[in-house]
Amino acid sequence: MREEPGIPPTGLPVDEELPERVGVLVLGGGLAGAAALLAAAEAGRYAVLLEKTASFGGSTVRSAGLSAFVGTDEQAEQGIADSVELLRKDLLETGGHVNDEALVDLYCDEQLDTYRWLKGHGVRYGHIHAASGQSAPRSHPTDTTAMLRALFTAAGRLGARLVLGADVKRIRTDGNRVIGVLVERDGESREVLADAVVLATGGFSRDRQMLERFAPQMAQALLAGGEGNHGDGLRMAMKLGAGLRDLPHIKGTYGIYHEAHHGEDGTGILAVYKGAIAVNRSGRRFVDESIPYKALGDASLAQPTARTWQVFDATVMAASNDEVPIYDFAGRQRAGMLEVAQTIEELAATLGTDPGVLEDTVADYNARVVGGEPDPWGRVHLVGGVGERIPIDTPPFYAQLSGTVVLATYCGVTVDTSMRVLDVFGDPIPRLYAAGELVGGFHGAGYMTGTSIGKSAIFGRVAGRAAATEESDLEW
Numbered sequence: 001m002r003e004e005p006g007i008p009p010t011g012l013p014v015d016e017e018l019p020e021r022v023g024v025l026v027l028g029g030g031l032a033g034a035a036a037l038l039a040a041a042e043a044g045r046y047a048v049l050l051e052k053t054a055s056f057g058g059s060t061v062r063s064a065g066l067s068a069f070v071g072t073d074e075q076a077e078q079g080i081a082d083s084v085e086l087l088r089k090d091l092l093e094t095g096g097h098v099n100d101e102a103l104v105d106l107y108c109d110e111q112l113d114t115y116r117w118l119k120g121h122g123v124r125y126g127h128i129h130a131a132s133g134q135s136a137p138r139s140h141p142t143d144t145t146a147m148l149r150a151l152f153t154a155a156g157r158l159g160a161r162l163v164l165g166a167d168v169k170r171i172r173t174d175g176n177r178v179i180g181v182l183v184e185r186d187g188e189s190r191e192v193l194a195d196a197v198v199l200a201t202g203g204f205s206r207d208r209q210m211l212e213r214f215a216p217q218m219a220q221a222l223l224a225g226g227e228g229n230h231g232d233g234l235r236m237a238m239k240l241g242a243g244l245r246d247l248p249h250i251k252g253t254y255g256i257y258h259e260a261h262h263g264e265d266g267t268g269i270l271a272v273y274k275g276a277i278a279v280n281r282s283g284r285r286f287v288d289e290s291i292p293y294k295a296l297g298d299a300s301l302a303q304p305t306a307r308t309w310q311v312f313d314a315t316v317m318a319a320s321n322d323e324v325p326i327y328d329f330a331g332r333q334r335a336g337m338l339e340v341a342q343t344i345e346e347l348a349a350t351l352g353t354d355p356g357v358l359e360d361t362v363a364d365y366n367a368r369v370v371g372g373e374p375d376p377w378g379r380v381h382l383v384g385g386v387g388e389r390i391p392i393d394t395p396p397f398y399a400q401l402s403g404t405v406v407l408a409t410y411c412g413v414t415v416d417t418s419m420r421v422l423d424v425f426g427d428p429i430p431r432l433y434a435a436g437e438l439v440g441g442f443h444g445a446g447y448m449t450g451t452s453i454g455k456s457a458i459f460g461r462v463a464g465r466a467a468a469t470e471e472s473d474l475e476w
């Protein structure tokens with residue numbers, strides 16, 4: 001993969017020293033942390049964000065930058081028919097109806113206002129695409145680096161500050177409520193007092209030991225996500241008795257290049273959503289390619305070697321879009337990550353599939369598409385409920401050997417609709433809030449594209465606003 005992405009501190013409201021006391025203390029420098037910081041600052045509180053690593057961005061800057069919103073200007077401009085009711089239905093169905101419906105409703109209720117809030121701070125969105133779990137196109141792409149810079153800068157104008165290299169080790173309590181944190185920085189330990197703490201520390205996609213403990217089914221998956229995603233916030237919350245949710249549903253993302261490569265930005269590609277098929281090393285299809293890419297990841301991991309091919313043609317290549325990393329097929333070709341051939345027979349020889357198998361697989365797929373016959377794997381659309389199947393018949397033909405990567409864990413602490421962290425009995429842990437990837441309950445058993453970035457902004461904003469309402473007991 002490429003070197004670790006991140007946003008340097010240049011031009012941002014960064015302090016070199018740790019504060020002694022803070023109104024709202026936010027842990028984690030991704031989108032959830034940025035939204036919480038700005039919301040708390042807008043509420044008039046002195047807000048400070050601590051980031052463990054040497055740069056900002058977390059998993060946000062490693063993502064495809066897609067947000068799932070409904071009722072937007074961009075949807076209207078593209079003539080897309082969508083509704084909050086359909087969004088809610090898709091979220092629950094994709095989540096296997098084991099989601100926390102209160103959090104799903106919170107997302108639906110807050111998403112349009114949050115979208116307008118983001119645009120009001122200068123965030124801009126591009127052409128909307130359909131993606132997994134969506135009955136209508138609602139994936140809004142944006143430049144995540146520019147988005148975070150805009151939010152941090154806006155918070156700085158209101159007096160908020162950022163601190164890098166601040167490794168929080170424990171959350172401090174007075175026996176009843178949270179009163180601050182213990183931080184290691186520059187080889188020293190210090191306590192920072194706070195009226196409220198917001199955990200936005202991400203998940204544990206980089207921590208093999210935690211994955212082995214909670215998600216042994218990911219043993220053959222590649223690991224990515226934010227550089228600091230080792231479960232720090234989750235561990236600290238667990239020490240205080242936080243409840244946990246959705247750990248059995250940790251999944252990997254399909255489509256990443258099968259080995260480390262300078263052209264891999266960490267998101268992979270999903271040519272399957274533009275018309276490709278997925279085949280195993282023998283050359284046989286093994287899945288309905290239109291299902292959510294987390295489920296595709298599970299299906300691919302179950303195949304021999306846990307690596308499979310995305311096979312497509314010039315028609316799919318023509319749909320390449322460099323604004324959306326998962327659809328930047330041409331970029332993959334330029335980077336030398338695709339196998340290319342003028343015929344399916346030549347491609348099969350290059351891939352080393354079993355004799356005649358890939359040829360028969362593509363021929364059968366094409367015949368069923370052209371003849372309008374049912375697909376043996378149940379595929380009806382290109383992705384979710386959008387797009388009609390197309391034959392793979394226009395040379396040249398392409399293939400990428402694809403693996404499954406744990407980019408995010410999408411599980412974690414239980415929260416209420418104010419983003420207060422709840423203990424194992426369902427009671428709030430006073431003055432502790434959470435947002436972003438380490439929150440459990442929202443996604444349930446599955447993941448709709450765009451709801452990770454969307455949730456981070458929406459729930460981060462809610463957490464920051466709620467944390468700002470805590471009365472101060474500090475001496476200023």
